[in-house]
Amino acid sequence: MQVPVIDLEKAESDLSVLEPLDRACRDHGFFLLRNHGMDEAIERMWQAAEQFFSEPAEVKRQVLRTEDIPLGYYDRELTKRKRDLKEVFDYMQPRADGSDVNQWPEGNQAFFNALIGFFDSATTVAGRTLNLVYRAITGDAVNLSTLPQGAGRTSTVRLNYYPVNDPLGEAEREEVADLGDMALHHHTDPGVLTLLLQDMTGGLQTLSKEDGWIDVPPEEGTIVVNLGDSLQVWTNDVYRAAVHRVLPMKGTGRYSTPYFYNPTSDAILEPMPQLNSDAPRYETFTWREYIKGRVDDNYTDLGEDDIQIDRYRKAG
Secondary structure (H helix, E strand, O other): OOOOEEEHHHHHHOHHHHHHHHHHHHHOOEEEEEOOOOHHHHHHHHHHHHHHHOOOHHHHHHHEOOOOOOOEEEOOOEEOOEEOOOEEEEEEOOOOOOOOOOOOOOOOHHHHHHHHHHHHHHHHHHHHHHHHHHHHHHOOOOOHHHOOOEEEEEEEEEEEEEOOOOOOOHHHHOOOOOEOOOOEEEEOOOOOEEEEEEOOOOOEEEEEOOOEEEEOOOOOOOEEEEEOHHHHHHOOOOOOOOOEEEOOOOOOOEEEEEEEEEEOOOOEEOOOOOOOOOOOOEOOEEHHHHHHHHHHHHHOOOOOOOOOHHHHEOOO
């Protein structure tokens, strides 16, 4: 299969299962995960997402993202300087230290409980999945505790709804960028890896080195995993951050929910010699500076494409 299906529990005890995962990570950066143990949390999350996006626009916009608050609802996000045909709701792990910038719909405790339960389950599975990826590239030759990990504290979840028609009214469209020709334009995720739940509608594609654009087909009971920019840097280009896009919807909308497993807030992004001993292809940079550039650009058009890891690639 171009996008292999990996049994998480079996793969953790049997390295031979990881060969197709290794091939996929070198070619396009996608695989599917089965036997992950998240079914109940996923079902509650889907119910919460469908309920939220079915609300009138004025209700959803009570938790509208702003330039200063990057979490909450948004319906005019940009990718590659083009407006995507989608609505989103972003959130993080709640914090009690006064730094929490989550925006939650008032009076909806069930929504909050479902999304926090999903977040906690995804954090656990993401850590297990990253260790699986590390073992695919190194076997058992490297102590996993010496390798960089992600963190729930810096990770985020996004509820996506891709409608058939533009969610903005005619007057609003005159004030924002025009829609592009994709529901979501091609991009890579900035973090370590992404756990993606998608419904059975289809439309997700990834760019294969060998075959060009290929479908990432929905399959019941699986989580889609794609690699991010940080992991590509850490592996010194051995594994590929997945270039992916979503085709426009025809006839019915599409729901998806990515959990973005991100590096720790103080993480350094540079090739790890345990993962590849070739000469480093990247300069050293920080996760904090990198994610700021990505977040700023998808809120408004800054006049250039969003920041990419190629900015830090060494000459030659």
